[in-house]
Amino acid sequence: MERSRIVKWVGGVAVVALLAVQATLWAQGALVAAVPQPYTDTGIPFAPANAAAVTTPSAPDAWGGPRTGTEETLSDRVANYRIEATLDPVRHTIDARQQLTWRNRSARDIKSVYVHLYLNAHKNENSTFYTEERNGGEAFRSGLDVGDAKFGYTQLRHVRQDGKAVPWQFVQPDGGPATDETVVRFDLPDSVAPGASTTLDIAFFDQLPRLTVRMGYFDTFHFLAQWFPKIAVLELPGERGAKEVRWNAHEYHAESEYYADFGHYDVKLTVPKGYTVGATGQLQGQPVEKNGLVTHHYMQGDVHDFAWTADSRTAPPLRATWKGPQPGAQPVEVTVLFPPEYRSNAAPVLQATLDSLAYFGRTLGPYPYRTVTAVIPPFNGREAGGMEYPTFFTANSVEDPAPDTLGRIDLDLVTIHEFGHGYFYGILASNEFEEPMLDEGLNEFWNLRMLRERKQRLHFTTSLWRRLGFAPSFDPFHFERIGSGLDDPADPLGESAYGRLEGIGPVYTRSALMLHDLEAQLGRDVMEKAMREYYRRWQFRHPSIADLRETLADVSGQRALVESTFARQVYAVQPVDDRIADFTSSEVLPQPGYRTVGGKQVNVTQEQAEEQAEAERERWEKAHPDAAEGRGPFPYRTAVLLRRKGAAVPQTLVVTFADGSRESVQWQGSERWKRFEWVKPVQAVSAQLDPERRHLLDANKLDDGRTLKADDSASQRWTFDFGTIVQTLLALLATI
The missing domain is CATH 1.10.390.10 (Neutral Protease Domain 2)
Known part of the structure; x- marks a missing residue:
């Protein structure tokens, strides 16, 4: 029918x-x-x-x-x-x-x-x-x-x-x-x-x-x-x-x-x-x-x-x-x-x-x-x-x-x-x-x-x-x-x-x-x-x-x-709803507190730690004037938090980094949440759950992907398309 x-x-x-x-x-x-x-x-x-x-x-x-x-x-x-x-x-x-x-x-x-x-x-x-x-x-x-x-x-x-x-x-x-x-x-x-x-x-x-x-x-x-x-x-x-x-x-x-x-x-x-x-x-x-x-x-x-x-x-x-x-x-x-x-x-x-x-x-x-x-x-x-x-x-x-x-x-x-x-x-x-x-x-x-x-x-x-x-x-x-x-x-x-x-x-x-x-x-x-x-x-x-x-x-x-x-x-009814709840990728910076310097314990203040980090960053940028975005003197800690509100399904998470490299991990468990972390010399740019679109029963596919920076290309595309329609209609009306 x-x-x-x-x-x-x-x-x-x-x-x-x-x-x-x-x-x-x-x-x-x-x-x-x-x-x-x-x-x-x-x-x-x-x-x-x-x-x-x-x-x-x-x-x-x-x-x-x-x-x-x-x-x-x-x-x-x-x-x-x-x-x-x-x-x-x-x-x-x-x-x-x-x-x-x-x-x-x-x-x-x-x-x-x-x-x-x-x-x-x-x-x-x-x-x-x-x-x-x-x-x-x-x-x-x-x-x-x-x-x-x-x-x-x-x-x-x-x-x-x-x-x-x-x-x-x-x-x-x-x-x-x-x-x-x-x-x-x-x-x-x-x-x-x-x-x-x-x-x-x-x-x-x-x-x-x-x-x-x-x-x-x-x-x-x-x-x-x-x-x-x-x-x-x-x-x-x-x-x-x-x-x-x-x-x-x-x-x-x-x-x-x-x-x-x-x-x-x-x-x-x-x-x-x-x-x-x-x-x-x-x-x-x-x-x-x-x-x-x-x-x-x-x-x-x-x-x-x-x-x-x-x-x-x-x-x-x-x-x-x-x-x-x-x-x-x-x-x-x-x-x-x-x-x-x-x-x-x-x-x-x-x-x-x-x-x-x-x-x-x-x-x-x-x-x-x-x-x-x-x-x-x-x-x-x-x-x-x-x-x-x-x-x-x-x-x-x-x-x-x-x-x-x-x-x-x-x-x-x-x-x-x-x-x-x-x-x-x-x-x-x-x-x-x-x-x-x-x-x-x-x-x-x-x-x-x-x-x-x-x-x-x-x-x-x-x-x-x-x-x-x-x-x-x-x-x-x-x-x-x-x-x-x-x-x-x-x-x-x-x-x-x-x-x-x-x-x-x-x-x-x-x-x-x-x-x-x-x-x-x-x-x-x-x-x-x-x-x-x-x-x-x-x-x-x-x-x-x-x-x-x-x-x-x-x-x-x-x-x-x-x-x-x-x-x-089939015999029961369980929604599928996995999502990326949080996505961060930030530098691992020097932290305040006691350090061993020349055999002595030195208490580094927050201000001193920030000054050291900034000095190190300036030295690195002078040494690497053509470095691509997402690279620096400090490693980056990337963390992705996954949340689950429905039935457990096997999931794949792919994280893409600024140098084009990727990390792929599997979430096979039945937990309600899972956090994955990496420390790499390069910053992450995006995280994608279910990259092959295997799980179309997922209630909301829009929350399967995150970028570190806002990406408005999709909204721009639809705005331009709609604008084209309006302009075409106006031009058509002007001719009749």
């Missing part, structure tokens, strides 16, 4: 606001009831409502063990879907029939199953989603208010098992309001034996909302995500911390996303003639037209979701074929769907997608599917932008996609980010309800690495400002520190998506910074090797944070470092 970045220009000064969905959620009272007991005949509990970062690694055979590539299918297909759906773009409805075939992986007879009806989050203001949003005081993304048009729902028309009616009942596994209808329990006429499968015939009807939260319609544009009944995940002992068989079936929370089993999707989509359709997977043959309607048939195996779009205004799609450098690599058909008003965005989105296929394939592992479809939403359809689904994602749209502008960076970053979800959300398939760090956090980290490799910096300018000579820019990781709340973080990175005081935003930013800092200590090559192994072990499975931790520790060989980092930042 995209975090919107908006730049507002006020009086020629760029004010950068990093907008993340911020909500206090359950911490301010959205948790309103105790977790209800599951259906008594099942005896199978739910995953806890407050489940978050898993601490115990999954069993070696979890989810069937690592995929070797010799299996018949890429994933262990548990939930398979056949769907036939017809869109009415005037009433904004969908009529559909679905066959859901589900396999019982457990050793228990299953008498009831739980199914997500995510669209019911928008049925009314009493859903868990809107209750949390209302109590938290924050609206989703832009907070677009479309009034009553924001409501929509899924209606179950019938559910049958082998022709027998299946009764259902809405439940609230997380203790949300009793009016929430995003999770439904099906009580099966025939139980499902261990290892057996059952097929449920479901007829359902969707009333789509006006596009406000990830899905819905605007004018002729229809974006369908989380639109069909989707079965919850039955987890087994040893999987993601489970100690017994349990249903992982969370309500649709305002800050959370999704988690589902892999399977095969066979979907037929019928729309009016003249509508362009894009969807998860591969189109099977040519669309079939009948009575003014056209049916598009898509299939895709080894995915855990299906999304699609239909619009009568879509311009002719932009297409390309990507083929990896590995011998025998399968080609990937890349398609960009876009409205006419954003034609200028299509080519950059296509190029960023092609580049992402290359980067992610090289640094993590091969892309296993044959298609990627990117959708650029129309004007006023921004709420559909920046979302990810298997082989299918929505990009952003900008007015000015010229190279090296803020618009282009925004367009590229969102494209890379949503494609990257195809790996972390799609192929690795972590639980986004409980452990969003594994998706949003890891993905953001890998996105910024890719931007850095592309040598893309964040330019806070439009093409006009660049032509006028004003082009400040930032390293992507340094920009990530903006708005990250590093000085007083409230939530561990491993907290669930919906149990956070600060909302989901810091999951992106602080996770990326934490992993940046860990990589700085492990080394770039080691981190890439570890992440490739994480992908190899856990592709088409469902890893936990503990599984990521173990992979990093195993591959790096630095278990203590990895575990301490996770203990401080």
Whole structure:
């Protein structure tokens, strides 16, 4: 999911606001009831409502063990879907029939199953989603208010098992309001034996909302995500911390996303003639037209979701074929769907997608599917932008996609980010309800690495400002520190998506910074090797944070470092804040008091000591008329005092002296302060903590460096830049 970045220009000064969905959620009272007991005949509990970062690694055979590539299918297909759906773009409805075939992986007879009806989050203001949003005081993304048009729902028309009616009942596994209808329990006429499968015939009807939260319609544009009944995940002992068989079936929370089993999707989509359709997977043959309607048939195996779009205004799609450098690599058909008003965005989105296929394939592992479809939403359809689904994602749209502008960076970053979800959300398939760090956090980290490799910096300018000579820019990781709340973080990175005081935003930013800092200590090559192994072990499975931790520790060989980092930042929350509290470098002068002179004790007064020092200084300067500043007749004592207010991290301090020499020392301890001293014949000029910028989690990087003399070059530079802008504007105004 995209975090919107908006730049507002006020009086020629760029004010950068990093907008993340911020909500206090359950911490301010959205948790309103105790977790209800599951259906008594099942005896199978739910995953806890407050489940978050898993601490115990999954069993070696979890989810069937690592995929070797010799299996018949890429994933262990548990939930398979056949769907036939017809869109009415005037009433904004969908009529559909679905066959859901589900396999019982457990050793228990299953008498009831739980199914997500995510669209019911928008049925009314009493859903868990809107209750949390209302109590938290924050609206989703832009907070677009479309009034009553924001409501929509899924209606179950019938559910049958082998022709027998299946009764259902809405439940609230997380203790949300009793009016929430995003999770439904099906009580099966025939139980499902261990290892057996059952097929449920479901007829359902969707009333789509006006596009406000990830899905819905605007004018002729229809974006369908989380639109069909989707079965919850039955987890087994040893999987993601489970100690017994349990249903992982969370309500649709305002800050959370999704988690589902892999399977095969066979979907037929019928729309009016003249509508362009894009969807998860591969189109099977040519669309079939009948009575003014056209049916598009898509299939895709080894995915855990299906999304699609239909619009009568879509311009002719932009297409390309990507083929990896590995011998025998399968080609990937890349398609960009876009409205006419954003034609200028299509080519950059296509190029960023092609580049992402290359980067992610090289640094993590091969892309296993044959298609990627990117959708650029129309004007006023921004709420559909920046979302990810298997082989299918929505990009952003900008007015000015010229190279090296803020618009282009925004367009590229969102494209890379949503494609990257195809790996972390799609192929690795972590639980986004409980452990969003594994998706949003890891993905953001890998996105910024890719931007850095592309040598893309964040330019806070439009093409006009660049032509006028004003082009400040930032390293992507340094920009990530903006708005990250590093000085007083409230939530561990491993907290669930919906149990956070600060909302989901810091999951992106602080996770990326934490992993940046860990990589700085492990080394770039080691981190890439570890992440490739994480992908190899856990592709088409469902890893936990503990599984990521173990992979990093195993591959790096630095278990203590990895575990301490996770203990401080993932399972707990400790700010990092080291600083240079004091920096001095002064002459070691003769001091008053008794001295032995000619065998006698002579009491030298303060005045005499100063006179001796001054005389010695005059003699030395005559003998060394060309001596550089910072040298003299007396040695210099240099002292640097370091203070620590947060977690202990290994630090490097570098002190530079007037003759160009340097002293470098390590601070490895957990003390709250440390003083380093040198006595040298030359004066120090500067002291720098963390010179390689390894610790971007540090709350304040401005106090990491000190100079002996005031250095106003930075303020002068910004003053001159601002003055240039003002003069240019005045000159421009004078000509019009």
